[in-house]
Amino acid sequence: MNTDGLDVEDLCLFLEETKEQIEKMEEELLKLENGQEDEESIHCIFRMVHSIKGSSAIMGFEKMTSLSHALENLLAKIREKEMHIDLSVMNISFYAVDLLREMYTNICEGTECNTYIDDILEQINHTLRQDKSHKNAKEEHPSAKEVSSTHKIEIVFDEDVEMKCIKAFQINEILSQIGTISKTTPADFIQVSDENFGDTLVMLFYTEEEDEKIYKQIHSISQLKSVSIKKLQRDTLDKMNEGEKIQENYISKEKSTIRVDINKIDKILNLVGEFITDKENLNQISLHLKKVYKNDVQIHKLLNTLSHINLIGTQLQDIVMSTRMLPLENIFKRFPRMVRDLSLKCNKEIDLIIEGSETEIDRGIIEELVDPITHLLRNAIDHGIEEKHERIQKGKKPIGNLKLSAKSEERHVVITLSDDGCGLDVNKIKRKVLEKGIATEDKLNNLSDKDILYYIFEPGFSTATKVSDISGRGVGLDVVKSNIRQLHGMIDIQTDKGKGTSFIIKLPLTLAISQALIIKEQEYTFALPVYNIIEILRIKNSYTDKRIHKVGEIEIFHWREEAIPLIRVEQYFKIDNLLPTNKASIIIVAVAERKFGFVVNKIVKEQQIVIKSIGDFVGQNKLLGNLEDISGVSILGDGTLAYIMDISSVSRNFNQ
Amino acid sequence: MDQNQFVIFVLEDEEYAIDISKVKEINRLKDMAIYKIPKAPYYIEGMINLRGTLVPIVNARKKLGMDVYEITKRSRIIVVNSYGQEVGLLVDGVSCVEEFDLSCIDFSLDEIKTKSDYIAGVIHEEKRMLFYIDIEKIFYVEQDL
Numbered sequence: 001m002n003t004d005g006l007d008v009e010d011l012c013l014f015l016e017e018t019k020e021q022i023e024k025m026e027e028e029l030l031k032l033e034n035g036q037e038d039e040e041s042i043h044c045i046f047r048m049v050h051s052i053k054g055s056s057a058i059m060g061f062e063k064m065t066s067l068s069h070a071l072e073n074l075l076a077k078i079r080e081k082e083m084h085i086d087l088s089v090m091n092i093s094f095y096a097v098d099l100l101r102e103m104y105t106n107i108c109e110g111t112e113c114n115t116y117i118d119d120i121l122e123q124i125n126h127t128l129r130q131d132k133s134h135k136n137a138k139e140e141h142p143s144a145k146e147v148s149s150t151h152k153i154e155i156v157f158d159e160d161v162e163m164k165c166i167k168a169f170q171i172n173e174i175l176s177q178i179g180t181i182s183k184t185t186p187a188d189f190i191q192v193s194d195e196n197f198g199d200t201l202v203m204l205f206y207t208e209e210e211d212e213k214i215y216k217q218i219h220s221i222s223q224l225k226s227v228s229i230k231k232l233q234r235d236t237l238d239k240m241n242e243g244e245k246i247q248e249n250y251i252s253k254e255k256s257t258i259r260v261d262i263n264k265i266d267k268i269l270n271l272v273g274e275f276i277t278d279k280e281n282l283n284q285i286s287l288h289l290k291k292v293y294k295n296d297v298q299i300h301k302l303l304n305t306l307s308h309i310n311l312i313g314t315q316l317q318d319i320v321m322s323t324r325m326l327p328l329e330n331i332f333k334r335f336p337r338m339v340r341d342l343s344l345k346c347n348k349e350i351d352l353i354i355e356g357s358e359t360e361i362d363r364g365i366i367e368e369l370v371d372p373i374t375h376l377l378r379n380a381i382d383h384g385i386e387e388k389h390e391r392i393q394k395g396k397k398p399i400g401n402l403k404l405s406a407k408s409e410e411r412h413v414v415i416t417l418s419d420d421g422c423g424l425d426v427n428k429i430k431r432k433v434l435e436k437g438i439a440t441e442d443k444l445n446n447l448s449d450k451d452i453l454y455y456i457f458e459p460g461f462s463t464a465t466k467v468s469d470i471s472g473r474g475v476g477l478d479v480v481k482s483n484i485r486q487l488h489g490m491i492d493i494q495t496d497k498g499k500g501t502s503f504i505i506k507l508p509l510t511l512a513i514s515q516a517l518i519i520k521e522q523e524y525t526f527a528l529p530v531y532n533i534i535e536i537l538r539i540k541n542s543y544t545d546k547r548i549h550k551v552g553e554i555e556i557f558h559w560r561e562e563a564i565p566l567i568r569v570e571q572y573f574k575i576d577n578l579l580p581t582n583k584a585s586i587i588i589v590a591v592a593e594r595k596f597g598f599v600v601n602k603i604v605k606e607q608q609i610v611i612k613s614i615g616d617f618v619g620q621n622k623l624l625g626n627l628e629d630i631s632g633v634s635i636l637g638d639g640t641l642a643y644i645m646d647i648s649s650v651s652r653n654f655n656q
Numbered sequence: 657m658d659q660n661q662f663v664i665f666v667l668e669d670e671e672y673a674i675d676i677s678k679v680k681e682i683n684r685l686k687d688m689a690i691y692k693i694p695k696a697p698y699y700i701e702g703m704i705n706l707r708g709t710l711v712p713i714v715n716a717r718k719k720l721g722m723d724v725y726e727i728t729k730r731s732r733i734i735v736v737n738s739y740g741q742e743v744g745l746l747v748d749g750v751s752c753v754e755e756f757d758l759s760c761i762d763f764s765l766d767e768i769k770t771k772s773d774y775i776a777g778v779i780h781e782e783k784r785m786l787f788y789i790d791i792e793k794i795f796y797v798e799q800d801l
Contacts (some may be wrong), residue, residue, distance in 0.1 A: 573694035
């Protein structure tokens with residue numbers, strides 16, 4: 001592997017392109033396999049492989065070049081309909097794509113490319129040879145194949161070649177001896193100066209000769225970096241011309257966007273965050289000043305300017321946020337392949353339906369979603385969906401259904417993963433919980449079925465009795481829960497025994513900024529995310545007070561015909577020195593279809609907060625321990641730290 | 657020859673030394689508000705807002721199992737870099753920065769090490785004795801906590 005003398009920028013561009021191409025190839029392969037034996041897919045894959053071959057050759061990644069070359073040969077056969085697409089061809093292609101990705105990763109990480117490709121090359125060649133024998137048999141009938149065809153020849157010159165037009169002219173001359181040149185790019189190469197020539201000469205060439213002959217002819221010219229020859233069929237030739245036109249259009253549209261280093265956007269976001277903190281502070285100061293200098297003209301000017309700053313702040317924040325938004329498609333497109341492989345492995349037939357992949361979410365969140373969704377998918381395939389015969393017995397459709405859908409809901413994204421498998425068995429979960437000693441029987445008897453379901457997210461819980469290499473990797477759904485929690489999200493389960501299970505993940509659109517209610521308990525300041533809050537009531541008036549009922553240790557609040565448990569925040573967080581609660585308020589919050597009342601001593605105000613993660617310090621073996629009930633910290637305008645309450649965690653811990 | 661600089665801090669009547677390369681800054685408490693963290697482990701004093709960065713503060717006395725002691729004018733927060741994170745250590749006071757020859761550090765004190773593994777060695781210098789602290793060990797948390 002030779003990367004000397006290459007620009008970092010070139011390498012970045014190469015990596016970026018290659019990544020996209022590999023992804024696109026996989027996507028198209030899946031389409032092909034799903035019976036959409038669409039010519040366009042084959043062409044598309046072919047183009048991708050071809051360009052990987054070319055660019056990897058330029059960059060000097062030889063293994064990548066030879067693998068893509070072999071794959072290109074295979075695809076050429078398919079494209080010219082000399083070969084049928086069957087499972088073995090598909091598997092080889094998928095395998096090749098995997099290897100390409102592996103190499104890509106190696107290159108990314110800067111490690112030596114040690115992917116072993118001899119096997120796959122041999123497999124491809126074997127397939128091709130098998131096919132050749134068919135072809136030879138065919139060629140005994142003279143009419144079977146047209147010998148002459150059009151070739152697309154791409155020649156890359158060495159960078160330091162002078163007078164490229166002369167070289168091009170020489171090539172033109174040589175090729176004219178064995179066939180006809182129908183089109184060249186650049187067109188009038190004789191008149192093109194070196195600066196404008198670029199490095200590549202593309203020709204459409206019609207000949208009766210074999211590829212080898214053309215190669216030989218061209219290689220009699222010196223100082224050529226690479227030569228590629230593709231055979232084109234008549235109909236594809238027309239399509240190619242069309243394709244080029246479409247691409248041109250595409251390029252002209254593309255000009256209105258730019259690629260920006262994501263670090264710059266992150267920096268802007270941080271600055272906007274600080275701006276918002278200061279803005280909140282300014283608002284506070286201005287309120288104070290307004291009281292002191294009621295009639296001062298300058299104060300009015302200040303307030304006007306401030307209200308404009310507030311407006312700008314909101315817009316600025318929205319725009320910066322939107323630049324960080326990515327459609328979920330970015331990760332969703334990986335899953336069909338995974339489901340395909342897993343269902344083959346499990347010997348189950350599964351249809352994966354993906355909906356709403358255009359839903360956008362912050363890029364910081366999107367990558368963190370791959371693991372939990374992968375985990376849930378694996379789980380559904382391995383344990384959720386039954387085997388074919390079992391499904392038939394139960395009178396279900398033999399093919400299992402997995403649905404991954406996403407949608408926006410206010411300032412949230414909801415991702416649902418549903419299967420039509422066997423559902424979760426509450427009794428089985430109970431038995432497991434007892435067996436593993438996660439909870440006592442008394443405790444379980446006091447819990448609703450729904451609460452018991454949540455035990456599957458506990459560390460050390462795994463319903464799979466046998467360890468399989470699909471989902472039984474020693475990590476359980478607790479990882480999913482902690483992943484989602486870190487993203488300030490919530491996860492909910494709905495299950496119908498025998499009919500299927502849904503996991504519902506609710507995530508904030510962005511991690512950085514959110515609207516919160518600031519409350520104070522003694523010297524502690526907390527922030528409660530506004531989206532959980534339904535209503536705020538003062539306890540002071542006797543009417544409210546009468547609706548609080550005490551049952552043993554638990555306080556129940558009678559609210560709109562519902563009995564909801566009360567959580568006294570200062571007790572819950574073990575803040576001592578309890579104050580008399582006659583000034584307290586009850587904040588009604590909703591978490592995963594359940595409601596709680598938080599009793600708080602002082603509500604300060606509602607404001608925007610910039611969330612800072614304390615994830616580096618929280619967790620097992622970390623400095624702050626399992627600080628489950630706090631999902632982050634916000635620095636308020638006056639420098640005070642506010643702890644952002646994780647309401648779902650508080651409610652769950654309160655229950656248990 | 658192998659001169660290293662150490663920040664010397666005081667807990668009760670003993671002197672402790674930490675590698676100066678780990679120390680980012682030393683702060684007085686009057687400039688800093690320490691915000692207590694609800695339900696945090698016992699030895700965590702709280703968190704400070706260090707010019708926009710959140711820095712958790714470990715109370716050195718509590719962490720080393722000593723009697724708790726009121727914060728005074730001499731108390732200091734030593735902000736150190738531990739595994740890429742900024743963490744603060746609350747100590748009774750910081751006396752000075754001193755240079756010691758590496759050869760005067762005795763690393764072979766197994767009796768002390770087994771009981772408190774954050775003491776990496778003992779520095780003998782004339783009549784003084786200082787404990788050389790492995791600062792990352794102080795901030796490393798064992799499972800049982």
